[in-house]
Amino acid sequence: MLKKITVASVVIAVIIIISISLSLSSDDVLPESTVEETPSIEVQADVIMPTKVSRPGCEETDKCYIPSKITVEKDSSVTWINEDSAFHSVTSGVYDEPTGLFDSGYMDPYQTFSYVFDTSGTYDYYCTLHPWMEGKVIVE
Incomplete structure (x- = not known):
């Protein structure tokens, strides 16, 4: 019985960790329309x-x-x-x-x-x- 509770606790912990990491990574991604390119600066020289x-x-x-x-x-x-x-x-x-x-x-x-x-x-x-x-x- 103790072994089943330990296995169930580990499975629940893994599911919680995966859920948290997925929610954090999806919040970090910006929609493509909001990503701006940095303009390059061109210096004129002879x-x-x-x-x-x-x-x-x-x-x-x-x-x-x-x-x-x-x-x-x-x-x-x-x-x-x-x-x-x-x-x-x-x-x-x-x-x-x-x-x-x-x-x-x-x-x-x-x-x-x-x-x-x-x-x-x-x-x-x-x-x-x-x-x-x-x-x-x-x-x-």
Whole structure:
């Protein structure tokens, strides 16, 4: 008799647990019509630092900055975006010889940096953390 009561108690407990879990899971599901997609944010940039350029090799295909050479008109702004998971910079000059004209500092992933070029000329730039990353802005 005691064995039948124990088995019956276990069966009732299992049924109660299943009922509770089913009622909780059905409350957590939203009707399809109320689910909203998160809109994506698109940042406009003239030059991209793509993924995996923090490792040497991108200079062999000239893809450390895309494009690596950009031509703009005088008084135009150029915007760079870091799409890599590593920190990068946009610093005027060449490695070990910065000109001091512009410097983004260390850029977090998806951070942008802009600079207005108000004088015609050719401006070299590089990444202070990754010396193989080089680019050029030509201002006409």
